[in-house]
Amino acid sequence: MPKKLVYILSIFVLLISVTVYYHGRAVVGQEMPKTQQTQATPQPQESPIVKLGNEVLFSDDYYHLVEGKKVGLVTNQTGINSAGKSTVDVLAEDEGINLTALYTPEHGLDGKASAGEYVESYTHEDLDIPVYSLYGSTREPTEEMLEDVDVLLFDIQDIGARTYTYISTLNYCMVAGEKYDTPIVVLDRPNILGGITVEGPVLEEKFKSFVGVDKLPKAHGMTVGEIAKYFNRNIDAQIEIVPMQGYQRNMVFQDTGLPWQQTSPNIPELDSSYKYMATGLGQGTGVYQADYFHWIGGSDLDASNFAETLNNSDLEGVEFAPEYKGEAGGVNLNITDYHKFNPARTGIYALTYAFQFGEFDAPKSSFNNNGSDDIVMFDKIMGTDKVGNWLEEGLAPEEIENEYSDSLNDFKEKRENYLIDKYDAQIMVRYNDTPLMFDTEPYIDNNNRLLVPVRRITEALGASVKWDNQNRTVTINKGNDEVIFTIDSQDVYVNNESTTMDTTPVINDMRTMLPARYVSEYLGADVEWNEKWQIVNIE
Secondary structure: OOHHHHHHHHHHHHHHHHHHHHHHOOOEOEOOOOOOOEEOOOOOOOOOOOEOHHHHOOOOOOHHHOOOOEEEEEEOOOOEOOOOOEHHHHHHHOOOOEEEEEEEOOOOOOOOOOOOOOOOOEEOOOOOOEEEEOOOOOOOOOHHHHOOOOEEEEEOOOOOEOOOOHHHHHHHHHHHHHHOOOOEEEEOOOOOOOOOOOEOOOOOHHHOEOOEOOOOOOEOOOOHHHHHHHHHHHHOOOEEEEOOEOOOOOOOHHHHOOOOOOOEOOEOOHHHHHHHHHHOOOOOOOEEEEOOOOEEEEEOOOHHHHHHHHHOOOOOOEEEEEEEEOOEEEEEEEEOOOOOOOHHHHHHHHHHHHHHHOOOOOOOOEOOOOOOOEOOHHHHHHOOOHHHHHHHHOOOHHHHHHHHHHHHHHHHHHHHHHOOHHHOOOOEEEEOOEEOOOOOOOEEOOOOOEEEEHHHHHHHOOOEEEEEOOOOEEEEEEOOEEEEEEOOOOEEEEOOEEEEOOOOOEEEOOEEEEEHHHHHHHOOOOEEEEOOOOEEEEO
């Protein structure tokens, strides 16, 4: 066949393909025939929503940080990408990168060592490179450990708690990086609890330890990258944060679509990471956790009274069920709303009521002028010895909250300087606990109503939508229900009956935007607005 004819045919096929493609992308807000109608069915969540820092690293904007360099990687079993592949393997397979050393935190490279267990350094069997333990003979990389490294990467999933030691390892690595002139690149990851909940007593200087390396509250509400920026105010290391794409501060881990990986032996499942701060804070008091942080209680506590009191407290997003373990009475936690659940606040309430109902004592730290202070683990976990005193004084949980509120508010104000702007929360719309993704962002209009693109929300609700360009109406059908909206009009017809809204549908960015509450409720769904988290829940 002559080359000229092949060329002409190729152009013809391309034109047909483009026409079909754009016809398939026809959207409400563009002109379409009156009779054109799309029957929508609920679509699965586009997963993952979030692109991790360890994936963004290989983009044109960040690859230069590692290209042609000798790279050290601080990681463990949580260092995986959205496909579940280890960052160790990804780096080792990249011909443009020379992976020369690995560094592991508490629990080791595979995350199987018990809490507090000494971890040995060794040589990686497959890669023939050193695997340096940062929970063995040293917790800070030595000059010798960094001598064959141009840049040190950090890729570990944190769980959002000051006392979880992975961020302590990050801090120590940054200190070593500054000391030995080694740049640190943090591959950012989500805060499992989200970035809205910031709660608990703020650590005081003299209570710094490996379970609290800096002045943070129990729940800090920051990503690993943001924590690194916060740490660096006192360290001044050369750091670079490789940010995530698609992450918002009002996302909890489930919203990201990312795969969950056990973070440590006692955090085998996602719920354990949420409950860690709520149940694992009574070291040495006789109040303890069990069942991987799902249960909290103590000897001779009345489980029913304990549960009833907690259920009648102002603790959102969680319910408490009484359960005995031998002579110990306690409660199992059932999280009902992962956004509303505040684990650090819940822990303060649970511990306070346990002290009120049972015979418990707070361990005491001792302070000596010669610097040989003996700080008990309870005070290290709390970051202060004041909480133990408040408990023994019989303060109510609300009074304890008030006692630490000033330092917490001071931290919140300082924290703002280290947050990553691109993570600032946009309004999230969730249907049956699944975030909906839009090609045009929802927004609050002048009538204080949330407007969303009609096509996506009707798809989620399992409805069909028809656009009448001549009359500028949107007709939505679901089962026996029919709702007709008119652009720029407050009038709406619901099953042929006229009613009025307090706002109007509009055309914005070539998309028809309808009020989410009215669309949902007219089609029989319930709508809840969470102002703190900027989330609309539709069920």
